[in-house]
Amino acid sequence: MGCxxxxxxxxxxxxxxxxxxxxxxxxxxxxxxCPICAEPLSIPIFxxxxxxxxxSSCCPxxxxxxxxxxxxxxxxxxxAMETVVKSVFLPCQNAKYGCTETVAFGKEPTHEKVCTFAExxxxxxxxxxxxxxxxxxxxxxxxxxxxxxxxxxIQRATLKRRLFAVQCFxxxxxxxxxxxxxxxxIRKVGQFSxxxxxxxxxxxxxxxxxxxxxxxxxxxxxxxxxxxxxxHSLLRGESLEMTLCINMLSEEQHS
Numbered sequence: 591m592g593c594x595x596x597x598x599x600x601x602x603x604x605x606x607x608x609x610x611x612x613x614x615x616x617x618x619x620x621x622x623x624c625p626i627c628a629e630p631l632s633i634p635i636f637x638x639x640x641x642x643x644x645x646s647s648c649c650p651x652x653x654x655x656x657x658x659x660x661x662x663x664x665x666x667x668x669x670a671m672e673t674v675v676k677s678v679f680l681p682c683q684n685a686k687y688g689c690t691e692t693v694a695f696g697k698e699p700t701h702e703k704v705c706t707f708a709e710x711x712x713x714x715x716x717x718x719x720x721x722x723x724x725x726x727x728x729x730x731x732x733x734x735x736x737x738x739x740x741x742x743x744i745q746r747a748t749l750k751r752r753l754f755a756v757q758c759f760x761x762x763x764x765x766x767x768x769x770x771x772x773x774x775x776i777r778k779v780g781q782f783s784x785x786x787x788x789x790x791x792x793x794x795x796x797x798x799x800x801x802x803x804x805x806x807x808x809x810x811x812x813x814x815x816x817x818x819x820x821x822h823s824l825l826r827g828e829s830l831e832m833t834l835c836i837n838m839l840s841e842e843q844h845s
Contacts, residue, residue: 622675622695624648626657630696631675637668682707690778706774728782731835737828738765741810744772747836752779755805758830759812764821767797768813769834770805779804780838786818787833790826801839 622631624645636644638656642663649664656663678695684707693701726732728747734756736743743756753772758765767786773779782802788795797818820830 617678622678626652631671632696633672633675635668635671635675636664637666637671638663639666641668643668643671706776726836728836728838731785731787731833733831734834735829735831738825738830739828742808745834745836752782754782754784754802754836755808756834757808757810757813759810761812764819765825765830766812766817766819767830767832768817769799769836770803770808772806772808773804774806775804783837783839785835785837788818788820788824788830789833790824793824795820795824802836 620628623629624631624643624647626644626648629645629647631643631645634646636646636649638644638659638661640656640659640661642656642658642661644652644656644663646664652663654662654664675695679692680695680698682689682691682693682705683698683702684705689705689707691701691705726745726747734743734745736756736758738758738760741757741759745754745756746752747754755770755772756767757770758767767788769784769786771779771782783799784802785798786796795818799816803816
């Protein structure tokens with residue numbers, strides 16, 4: 591086999607590995623941190639002859655002397671570790687609020703400063719969010735049970751991790767019920783609609799929104815539009831048992 595054939599086979603193997611889908615991996619906490627200053631490693635990364643690592647900030651402070659073995663450090667790059675660091679991407683810390691970005695290792699603070707999902711939820715239930723969130727799949731109907739006096743119930747979509755607030759407001763004419771998406775008004779969030787169904791004593795009423803509102807802060811003021819009004823005559827105590835379906839709209843539906 592000639593050199594050209596060998597080079598061709600090697601090229602094909604490299605291309606095949608490159609085209610493979612990215613696979614997730616589990617790394618122990620701190621394995622990508624500088625062993626000296628404990629800060630995340632960033633390129634360039636240096637090593638001594640014994641393979642002990644040091645970041646570019648630590649080398650001058652050590653006067654280019656490895657603290658582990660006293661050999662010179664700061665002249666030889668550790669290309670293998672640099673390759674590992676370049677290949678690591680982390681989800682944004684605001685993923686729980688709906689951000690779907692993955693960020694290069696060490697670049698998280700830069701992204702989070704400009705992330706549109708950063709602390710956008712200013713509602714008073716934020717601190718107890720994990721306790722009251724229920725997950726659901728968009729496009730599927732599911733039952734919800736809430737107390738009118740609680741005023742709010744938070745739901746989380748399993749696929750896009752979007753947060754939705756189901757709110758009810760007791761007024762002289764009855765109870766107003768509305769659903770909002772807690773998210774910034776940006777395109778990548780997507781657009782949603784919802785349908786509410788309330789049944790009691792064989793009577794059924796429903797409301798279907800054309801497009802759901804997006805809110806950055808939960809308000810406890812009675813809505814002026816996009817709500818279902820349940821008259822007092824159809825209420826049975828403090829509990830509201832309803833069926834909710836949240837749909838994600840296609841580009842054509844909300845263009």
